[in-house]
Amino acid sequence: METLDSILYGLQVALSPENLLFVFIGVLAGTVIGMLPGLGPISAIAIMIPLSYGMDPASALIMMAGVYYGAVFGGSTSSILLNAPGVAGTVATSFDGYPLAQQGKAGKALAVAAICSFVGGTVGVVALMLIAPGLAQFAVTFGPPEYFALMLLGLTAIASLSEGSVIKAFIAAVVGLMFATVGIDAQTGTQRFTFGTPELMEGIDFLIVALGVFALAEVGNLILTRKRSTIDSAHKIGSLKVTKAEAKEMAGPVGRQSVMGFLIGVLPGAGATIASFLGYITEKRLAKDSSQFGKGAVKGVAAPETANNAACTGSFVPLLTLGIPGSGTTAVMLGALLVLGVQPGPLMLTERPDVFWGVVTSMYMGNLFLLVLNLPLIPFIARVLLIPKPMLITLVILFCLIGVYGVSFSTFDLYLLIVFGIVGFIMRRFGFPAAPLILAFILGGMMEQSLRQSLTLSSGNWTIFAERPITLTLLLLGALSLTWPLVKKWIHSRHQSNGGIAS
Amino acid sequence: MAVCRKMMTGDRKAAIVLAVVAVIYLSFSYRIPAFALAVMDADALPIGLGWLLLVLAVLLFFFGKDSPRTSAAPVTRKDWCIIGAVVGFTLLYVLLLEWVGYVLVTVPFLIGVTGLLGYRRWVVNTAVAVGFTGVTYYLFNYLLNIYLPQGPLPF
Numbered sequence: 001m002e003t004l005d006s007i008l009y010g011l012q013v014a015l016s017p018e019n020l021l022f023v024f025i026g027v028l029a030g031t032v033i034g035m036l037p038g039l040g041p042i043s044a045i046a047i048m049i050p051l052s053y054g055m056d057p058a059s060a061l062i063m064m065a066g067v068y069y070g071a072v073f074g075g076s077t078s079s080i081l082l083n084a085p086g087v088a089g090t091v092a093t094s095f096d097g098y099p100l101a102q103q104g105k106a107g108k109a110l111a112v113a114a115i116c117s118f119v120g121g122t123v124g125v126v127a128l129m130l131i132a133p134g135l136a137q138f139a140v141t142f143g144p145p146e147y148f149a150l151m152l153l154g155l156t157a158i159a160s161l162s163e164g165s166v167i168k169a170f171i172a173a174v175v176g177l178m179f180a181t182v183g184i185d186a187q188t189g190t191q192r193f194t195f196g197t198p199e200l201m202e203g204i205d206f207l208i209v210a211l212g213v214f215a216l217a218e219v220g221n222l223i224l225t226r227k228r229s230t231i232d233s234a235h236k237i238g239s240l241k242v243t244k245a246e247a248k249e250m251a252g253p254v255g256r257q258s259v260m261g262f263l264i265g266v267l268p269g270a271g272a273t274i275a276s277f278l279g280y281i282t283e284k285r286l287a288k289d290s291s292q293f294g295k296g297a298v299k300g301v302a303a304p305e306t307a308n309n310a311a312c313t314g315s316f317v318p319l320l321t322l323g324i325p326g327s328g329t330t331a332v333m334l335g336a337l338l339v340l341g342v343q344p345g346p347l348m349l350t351e352r353p354d355v356f357w358g359v360v361t362s363m364y365m366g367n368l369f370l371l372v373l374n375l376p377l378i379p380f381i382a383r384v385l386l387i388p389k390p391m392l393i394t395l396v397i398l399f400c401l402i403g404v405y406g407v408s409f410s411t412f413d414l415y416l417l418i419v420f421g422i423v424g425f426i427m428r429r430f431g432f433p434a435a436p437l438i439l440a441f442i443l444g445g446m447m448e449q450s451l452r453q454s455l456t457l458s459s460g461n462w463t464i465f466a467e468r469p470i471t472l473t474l475l476l477l478g479a480l481s482l483t484w485p486l487v488k489k490w491i492h493s494r495h496q497s498n499g500g501i502a503s
Numbered sequence: 504m505a506v507c508r509k510m511m512t513g514d515r516k517a518a519i520v521l522a523v524v525a526v527i528y529l530s531f532s533y534r535i536p537a538f539a540l541a542v543m544d545a546d547a548l549p550i551g552l553g554w555l556l557l558v559l560a561v562l563l564f565f566f567g568k569d570s571p572r573t574s575a576a577p578v579t580r581k582d583w584c585i586i587g588a589v590v591g592f593t594l595l596y597v598l599l600l601e602w603v604g605y606v607l608v609t610v611p612f613l614i615g616v617t618g619l620l621g622y623r624r625w626v627v628n629t630a631v632a633v634g635f636t637g638v639t640y641y642l643f644n645y646l647l648n649i650y651l652p653q654g655p656l657p658f
Contacts, residue, residue: 432517
């Protein structure tokens with residue numbers, strides 16, 4: 001009954017005319033930005049953050065959540081139309097979406113993507129509503145050791161599950177933690193790495209890091225690929241109609257991937273990308289005729305699209321209930337919320353129910369807007385892809401500069417932004433993932449604080465982490481995630497050698 | 504010499520740079536003042552991180568696979584020059600922003616960088632530059648109350 005009251009209260013917040021407008025703006029902006037190859041949800045959210053300053057925290061998070069799932073959907077549009085996924089989470093969509101577009105069925109692929117995103121997102125919201133209050137209640141019992149272990153788990157998981165080299169992912173996380181140490185130490189008042197610069201005493205603003213290593217770094221890549229042709233088939237969308245037989249075909253993958261995607265999203269580190277790939281692979285294995293996959297199978301679009309949107313919603317569970325982001329995107333959201341004076345976590349349910357329930361219920365509206373917006377308007381929205389790259393690049397640079405200046409009014413921060421942009425670009429060129437860096441940067445301060453509080457509680461005795469069952473379990477899970485890449489390699493090599501013997 | 508160059512993969516170069524960064528970071532970390540009463544002092548985490556980065560850099564040197572640069576499209580000298588020029592323009596923009604004002608510095612920046620990157624339809628380019636600058640200036644200064652530098656302009 002209490003939950004029902006909370007939902008009704010959340011609906012009241014979400015259905016207010018201004019919040020409806022913010023959901024709409026968020027979804028539209030997210031779709032447009034996400035569609036542009038290279039600019040994913042993190043860049044989209046970071047670009048929108050300056051606009052959220054001065055807004056009510058509930059409205060700000062409602063808008064940013066809209067940007068998030070809008071960007072993931074936008075990414076699938078460029079995957080289908082251009083075979084250039086705007087977001088890593090929509091790479092799997094391009095496997096069958098692009099072949100469908102080449103067959104002149106881009107409209108069908110887009111319609112399937114929109115419907116599946118809607119279902120996946122909506123199922124995710126229902127699950128979020130069911131899980132979040134219970135988890136928050138459980139998390140109230142957490143002390144500093146549990147929080148430290150949880151954050152460590154989040155960090156090791158995101159580094160282990162990153163694409164590419166695990167060593168590089170851990171290096172990125174360590175560098176992120178290093179950046180987090182800049183400023184005055186909260187406990188002893190000691191200056192660390194400020195080099196006597198007053199601007200660095202309060203530490204580095206997360207927006208500078210987020211915009212630098214994501215959006216501005218992407219500018220470098222966009223410059224290198226600026227001559228590649230933009231969309232030439234924007235007007236050859238074709239019919240949006242999905243037949244009854246196709247709807248029936250989609251039902252299974254949509255049902256399974258809604259649940260699976262959500263659960264993967266809840267796990268720290270495993271976001272939309274892993275959910276979509278797993279979704280695609282699972283459905284390919286379950287299919288009676290898997291030979292159609294990769295050639296334009298409707299199921300091949302339905303599965304990843306359902307899974308990635310459900311995972312997006314799932315990733316809000318650790319953020320809203322524990323205050324721990326499980327992905328780079330939710331880490332940026334956490335940073336934005338902290339700036340707005342809201343500390344997400346178990347107490348948010350009681351202290352800021354307007355933010356918690358407002359955001360959760362607004363996701364229904366967001367998913368609905370996504371569907372309504374994308375089905376009839378997609379041929380027009382797709383024209384965003386016609387923006388000449390040189391203009392796009394310059395506008396992204398300007399958005400980043402204004403965004404940072406509008407927050408700090410300091411040109412020092414703008415120079416710092418350029419430095420982070422260069423760091424981010426070099427990282428990309430050498431294959432270092434940026435998500436562990438931003439997550440580590442945002443968690444760094446909190447992790448250090450929790451570690452110190454834990455050690456103060458135990459008078460410097462490290463066994464405090466082994467004595468508490470939840471802490472120990474979380475640390476063991478962290479250790480497991482650390483060793484997971486090695487285990488995976490071992491399983492793979494065994495599998496290969498067995499296969500070799502068999503053949 | 505050629506063997507040496509072959510062995511020096513992208514990852515190994517990155518590992519050497521990271522090791523140098525770790526050593527510099529460590530040298531600064533050890534200079535952080537210590538307090539006798541603190542259970543965990545302000546220098547503990549930085550020192551730990553510095554050593555961890557050093558270990559990871561060594562691991563990357565020996566176990567890292569080649570840099571993805573080998574698979575990515577090669578970058579020409581011209582591309583590097585353009586990236587350098589864009590960085591230079593951006594630095595100039597930041598330098599002039601507070602002196603000249605947002606409007607007067609943004610319009611030429613937009614036209615200049617877009618042109619530099621190869622878009623030469625100057626009428627469209629100028630229209631977008633003026634329109635974008637005007638809209639963002641109005642949005643930030645009058646709707647969001649985030650004041651962008653005015654410069655010598657009266658508004």
